[in-house]
Amino acid sequence: MAVASVTQAGIVGRHHEEPDQLYVETRELRVQGFLLFMVSDLVLFSSFIFAYLYLRNTGQGWPPPGAPKLDLALAAINSVILFGSGATMHFALENWKHEKFMKFAGWMVSTIVLGAMFLSGQIVEYGKLAVGWGSSGIFGAGFFTLTGMHGFHVFCGIIYLTILLLQAAQGKYTFQKYTGLTLGTLYWHFVDVIWVVLFSIFYLI
Amino acid sequence: MNETLAHVERILAFAGGIVVLFVAAVALKNDWKAKGLENQVFKMMLALLALGAFLAILASVNVLAGKGVEI
Numbered sequence: 001m002a003v004a005s006v007t008q009a010g011i012v013g014r015h016h017e018e019p020d021q022l023y024v025e026t027r028e029l030r031v032q033g034f035l036l037f038m039v040s041d042l043v044l045f046s047s048f049i050f051a052y053l054y055l056r057n058t059g060q061g062w063p064p065p066g067a068p069k070l071d072l073a074l075a076a077i078n079s080v081i082l083f084g085s086g087a088t089m090h091f092a093l094e095n096w097k098h099e100k101f102m103k104f105a106g107w108m109v110s111t112i113v114l115g116a117m118f119l120s121g122q123i124v125e126y127g128k129l130a131v132g133w134g135s136s137g138i139f140g141a142g143f144f145t146l147t148g149m150h151g152f153h154v155f156c157g158i159i160y161l162t163i164l165l166l167q168a169a170q171g172k173y174t175f176q177k178y179t180g181l182t183l184g185t186l187y188w189h190f191v192d193v194i195w196v197v198l199f200s201i202f203y204l205i
Numbered sequence: 206m207n208e209t210l211a212h213v214e215r216i217l218a219f220a221g222g223i224v225v226l227f228v229a230a231v232a233l234k235n236d237w238k239a240k241g242l243e244n245q246v247f248k249m250m251l252a253l254l255a256l257g258a259f260l261a262i263l264a265s266v267n268v269l270a271g272k273g274v275e276i
Contacts, residue, residue, distance in 0.1 A: 063273035
């Protein structure tokens with residue numbers, strides 16, 4: 001049953017182990033359960049997004065007077081950083097599938113670092129906008145609620161990926177049984193995709 | 206100083222956006238024939254990732270900019 005051993009390099013190695021019947025039978029169910037969680041999260045974001053769009057289109061012109069101007073250049077580079085982390089996460093999973101642990105770990109660390117950089121960018125933007133927060137009204141409410149909620153998801157994602165990386169290093173996953181890593185990748189892509197929508201509604205339209 | 210910083214951010218966003226768009230497109234092409242529920246979701250998300258990178262490229266060159274943004 002042992003699935004892990006410490007190699008000469010001090011890295012936990014993984015032996016080949018055929019997935020057991022229970023794993024094979026429940027894998028699809030676990031993926032479906034996680035997708036349902038993501039759908040519920042999508043509903044949460046959609047509610048706030050539609051509320052924001054409704055208020056935006058029923059107000060006295062847009063943007064409302066006194067609302068702070070958003071920094072498009074900062075948002076563009078920040079978006080590219082987050083989308084780049086989606087690509088590095090994809091590479092991490094692909095390297096795991098090809099049984100390359102060190103490359104997997106490298107891409108996972110890159111993803112976590114890029115996620116942290118995105119959050120730092122958000123904090124910088126919040127710092128710039130904080131001055132106009134008092135007079136920003138419904139715009140500020142919508143902007144800070146949605147981007148704050150997304151930022152919280154990114155923060156949780158960073159913790160989630162760090163735990164996955166540690167578990168992978170400890171040999172919790174094998175190269176045949178890695179549903180947890182697949183679900184982590186799905187979550188990170190979900191966070192990316194939500195930002196595509198938020199970036200579009202706040203900065204591009 | 207701020208204009209210089211914004212200029213650098215735009216250049217980086219443009220270059221990074223092209224790299225991410227290319228990577229997402231190649232990953233999507235490689236995964237195109239993959240089957241299974243999660244692979245279908247991955248493909249959809251990679252396509253949206255590519256779209257996001259494309260939008261970021263357009264924003265970096267001011268082709269797309271909303272009413273409430275500082276250009």
